[in-house]
Amino acid sequence: MIEIVNKQIRIDGKPQMIMCGEIHYFRLQREEWQDRLDKLKLAGCNAVATYVPWLCHEPVEGRIDLTGKTRPELDLAGFIDLCQENGFYFFLRPGPFIMAEMKNEGLPYWIYDKYPEIIPVGWDDRLATTRTVDYLAPGFLKEAKRWYQAVMEVAAPRLQPNGGNIIAIQLDNEIGMLSWVSNGPDLTDLVLDDFAQWLESSYEQEELTKRYPFDLHNVEGRKAGIRRPDESYAPALHLDLGHYMRNRFTRYVDELRAYAEEFGAKDIPFVINIHGTGGGRGFTFPIGISQLYETYDGKSGYISGSDIYFGDLDMNTFQDLYLINGFMDAVHDEHQPLTSVEFNCGDGNFGTTYAGRYDISAADLKMRMCVAQGNRLINYYLFCGGRNYVLDEKPNDGNDRVAFTGERHGFAAPVSPEGELNYTFGRMARGIQAVRAVEEKLAVMKEERDNVVFAFIPDYYMTEYRYPGSVQMKAIYDNIEANRAHWSWETMARAMLLAGYRFGAADIQNKPLRAAQVPVLALLSARYMDGAVQRKLAEYLREGGRVLLYGEVPLYDMEGEPCTWLAEALRLHHVADHSEALHQYPSVIAEEWAAPRPEVRTHFAQTFEAAGDGAETFLRLLGSGQACGFELPVGQGRAIVITTRYNTDIGLYRTALERLGAAPGLTHDCPHHGIFMTSTRNEAGERFLHLLNLDGFEKSFCIYENGGPLFDGKKVVLGSKDGVMLPLNMEFGGIRIVSSTAEIMGIGINEMTFRLTQQWDRIVIQTDLGILPSAQYSIETHGSSQHIVSNKHARLDDRMTIQFERPIRAEKIIEE
Incomplete structure (x- = not known):
């Protein structure tokens, strides 16, 4: 039985961490399957994932082969069964779309020939330039249902509740992308x-007539009015089209689920894959959330999973991943956990040019951050490469293969198409093994948070369909994009994380916003904001909420109509907008509590006059003196408003948040920054301290929690691009680890293995089991605690095993 409860994945009642590797059985020779599974075991994973490509299994209409009668490697049942024989759970991804660099994104050619009406028509009557289809076209759904029937005949008997190993099924892939x-x-x-x-x-008919000056029932007029919208209603159409597409995707997903359930797939979670990372960054990822959250939000039996496609986790990208996870969680219900169903791994050499090369830390550091934020499933994509075979019915497209990457596929994966391990494998495996060693703890832990929450507004990311000829659409969404991401989220989110803040996110558009649940709200705001959201923020402030607003105070709604609910609540009167220009270098000076600070160059400032009693200005433009930074009382609440592009001044943002009532719980004294810290806790009070060094040089620093030192005030050394999970107050049978500078790597019958991280690691233990002496460590007794001090430098040998006189009474024994 599989349950999704309290942000956990429970299998037969036991919370699990699913560490999964994507292996495309159809791209390997059947005799290679076992070798790749052996390498997956070597990595420490406990699950296998794969797409099921319709294109391969039914290249000719009506001739579905899922048993390998046409090609041995197409025996889906055989592959699933082999995975179960090897002790792996299975994550099934049957499409209909799979992408995966397949021709037609994995759909058979004959579908497009048989149902030409499924090929979308878009703006200005242009045909789609991609191989997408009309998801709800009757012809497509008819064939998709038949495809699901065939796949579920294989899958249903192999579901975990039926005695098999399939624990989840993904419905389609990257819908809308x-x-x-x-x-x-x-x-x-x-x-x-x-x-x-x-x-x-x-809409009521009267309002609808005002919004659209054409007859919706006139087919030709409707075509022209929507495919070539007039500027007078283009912003309204954009908004309505985005909301409608969410509804349409929801109906499509529910249709696929109905097919799966009709043919026996029940009592397991259905997964929605969220797309959006691009160009090595996460700025556009929330577009995928915005498109698809209505398909799973608050619905029993659904979970969502991220696509994480950026390379190294470093000072450029770390806040991207943190926000991605936060925004995903913001639209989940109280039970839905975070997962990542395409977690990019390998060396980044996607073009076989040896460019874009990832550091060995890339997959490890990203995984560690995701686990710390509550991800319960990580699917390493692509775990191993393979080969694209030639189609029997050749499309004469230049290579005639099932995919467009040539003969070899997945050449950047940790395991090459030929089965060789690349340089990233070892570090990735070390991280997976660390998670598996303590998975019963991690599987139930939640991130500890400080009193600040990041705002998520789904409609700020509903910018994907723009009529090319609309000047208004461009103006509105250029401004929203400028304020929702890039400089804005880099500046504020990065400063907050570097200051030590641990925070989640809140969907302030669709869910209640109450000061009791959200003491302080960090808000990226554009010139445009829906009137209902503005009113909600104003009421939140009046009732005692506190807001740190960065960007622009909204003056218009999402359709470009004047709307100043929030500005009026703040009692701010707009004066002017200032932008840099040729030989113009606007600069900002600080005063009051923000002073003294050096003057800062800015490329944009929105200035206001503050009319309310108690308002205080702390940022002004040099020369004109116009104000662009304010602290304002609003009812029982308070707001700090920054309406200029300021730099990543960690101290400024920390001071602002502290003035609003949010202090960081975890801090350090490293002058070089580049340290990410957070902590997780279970209901028993057991904790992990998660540390990442985002830079390529070693750092030594003291860590403080709520002002007090951890590790008795001793400095911790964190190696170049290294990450650790340090146990605090953690019980393993008869052993309580009070604190440790070493990371747990394995728990045996009567021993615990650690990865050393320091010149002399110190593990503080309370136990009556008796600790056996060893040349690896010294034992010091301090009151009721015993301090195990390593006798070897981590750089020379980073493994140390502590042996006990009697067996550890652990619920689950995991050998290293």
């Missing part, structure tokens, strides 16, 4: 008819 990246919304005749019905159910 192809239309977004190509700016090619699906506007077929069928979709426009459905859209018109949705509009009529969403």
Whole structure:
């Protein structure tokens, strides 16, 4: 039995960490399967994931081969069974779309020939430039149902509740992504008819007539009005189209789930894959959340998973991953856990040019941050490479293979197409093994948070369909993009994390916003914001909420109409907007509590006059003296507002948050920054301290919690690009680890193995089991505690095993 409860994945009642590797059975010779599974065991994983490519299994209509009769490597049942024989759970991803660099994104060629109406038509009657389809076209759904029937006939008997090893099924893949990246919304005749019905159910007729000056029932007029919108209603269309597409994707997902359940797939979670990282960064990832959150938000039996595709975790990218996880969790219910179903690993050499090379720390550090934030499933994608075979019915497209990457595929994976381990494998495996060693603890832990929450507004990321000819659309969404990400989230989120803040996120658009649950809100704000969201923020402030606003105070709603609910609550009157220009270098000076600070160059400032009693200005433009930084009382609450592009001044943001009532619980004294810290706790009070060094040089520092020193005030050394999970107050049978500078790597019958990290590691233990002496360590007794001090330098040998006189009474024994 599989349950999704309290942010946990429970299998037969036991919370689990699922560490998974993606292996494409159809890209390997059948005799290679066992070798790749052996390497997955070597890495420490406990699950296998794979796509099931419709293109491969039914290249000719009506001839589905899932047993390997046409090609031995297409025996899906055989592969799943082999995985179970090797002790692996299984994560099934049957599409219909799979992407994975497959031709047609994994759909058979004959579908497009048989149902040409499924090919979308978009802006200005242009055909789609990608191989996407109209998801709800009857012809496509008919064939998708038949495909699911065939796959579920294999899968249903092998579900974990039925005695098998399949623990989850993904429904389609990256839904909506192809239309977004190509700016090619699906506007077929069928979709426009459905859209018109949705509009009529969403608006009163009088309002609808005002919004759209054409007859929605006139087919030709509707086509022209929507595919080539007039500027007078283009912003309204953009907003409505985005909301409608969410509804459409939800219906598609529910349709696929109904097929799966009809054919026997029950009592396991269904997974929605969220796309969006690009260009090595996470700025656009929330677009995927915005598109798809209605498919799973608050729905029993669904979980969502991220696609994490950026390389090294460093000072450029670390806040991206932290925010991605926070925003995903913001739209989950109280039970849905975080997962990552495409967690990029390997060396980054996707073009076989030896460019884009990742550091060995890339997968390890990203995994550690995700686990610290509550990810319960990590699927390493792609764990091993393979080969793309030639289709029997050749499409004559230049290579005639099932995919467009050539013969070899997954050449950047930790395991090459030929089965060789690349340089990233060892470090990735070390991290996985560290998680598996303490998985019964991690599987139930939650991140500890400080009294600040990051705001998430889904409609700020609903920018994927833009009519190319609309000046208004461009103005609105250029401004939103400028304020929702890039400089803005880099500046504020990075400063908060470097200051030591641990924070989650809140969907302030769709969910209640109460000061009791959200003491302090960090808000990235644009010039445009929905009126209902503005009113919610104003009420939150009046009732005692506190807001740190960075960006612009909104003056318009999301359709470009004047809307100043929040500005009026703040009692700020807009004066002017200032931007840098040729030979113009606007600069900002600090005063009051923000002073003394050096003058700071800015490329934009929105200035106001503060009219309320008690308002205090702390940032002004040099020369004009116009104000762009304010501290303002609002009802029982308070706001600090920064409306200029300020730099990543860690001290400024920390002071601002502390003035609002949020202090960081974990701090350190390293002058070089580049340290990420957070902590997790279970209900018993057991904890892990998670530390990452994001830079390529060693750092030595003291760590403080709520002002008091940890580790008796001794400095901790964290190696170049290293990460650790240090246990605090943790019980393993008859052993209590009070603190440790070494990371647990294995628990045996009567021993515990650690990864050393220091010149002399110190593990503080309380136990009556009796500790056997060893040349590896010295034993010091301090009151009721015993201090195990390593006798070897971590750089020379980083493994140390403590042996006990009697067996450890652990619930689960994990050998290293």
